[in-house]
Amino acid sequence: MNQVIFNDAQRIVSVNGTTTRLTEKEFLLLQLLYSNKGEIVERDTSLSSIWKNVDEFTRRSMDVYICKLRKKFKSFFEIESIHSQGHKLIEI
Template identity: 45%
Template sequence: MKKKILYVEDDNTLAFLTADNLEQEYEVAHYDNGKAAFEAFKQEDFDLCILDVMLPIMDGFELAAAIRERDVEVPIIFLSAKTLKEDRIKGLRLGADDYLVKPYSMEELILKIEVFLQRSQKKSAIKKSTYTIADFVFDTVNYTILRNGETTKLTERESALLQLFIEHKNTVLKREVILTSIWGTDDYFMGRSMDVFISRLRKIFKDDDRIKIENIPRVGFKLVAPE
């Protein structure tokens, strides 16, 4: 069965060319505005979302945020003519998996799609697993941290990052290793996104002196926690 892709693009010519290429391998549902796309997302199951940023009615950033409220796992790829660094960072902070700048090559887009679909398949095959660090219980399947009866919800990327830290607890992890493991690439923009997620994790553990995510200058990070 073909994987199903939600594709949102208001440029009809570009949409036709891209969808025509993608439909050789995938089932593609194309919409030309964010509102209609989100209505479809609420009614159907999609394996991956490809979103333009500048969309009518509901723009791509708003659409991505709405999708993430309902589904923290589905991969999201932004395609945009907006080249500013701030736009890329905003997209990644919203939970997007990648941000391609127009004009893009179909070969690169299809490669990205395959990488994220394969990653999703691997994650879905993982059995339920929990980790305990000090007084915190981390559920890797439901992306939650439980402490003293209070639950904190994580994003998929935050959950993957925390799991990597826990599996290498009290060991220095190089920045490039973290970026390649979680983001699939080691570049400046992904590094900025990683720093945001690490700050978020630090806030969750800030009341417990036994747990720290230490910054190792010019090297990486280390999760310090009880054995």
């Protein structure tokens, strides 16, 4: 199990002592996925809670953020895309 600490005020995530500063949307998305780790977080849930909008532009925008999070945390987490449903965070 990874030791994960979220610092909301500075949007910093520390995983096993490795600290990463994130943008606001990256931070909120990772926090949402992590709080539901092992479960599918529906796309529309992520979009409405973080982007406050569910349309094609925000869907593509979220895909970009998912890619960024995958790269930044590839040593600690896997973020699976579940076709037509959403995303699932799995600890490595």
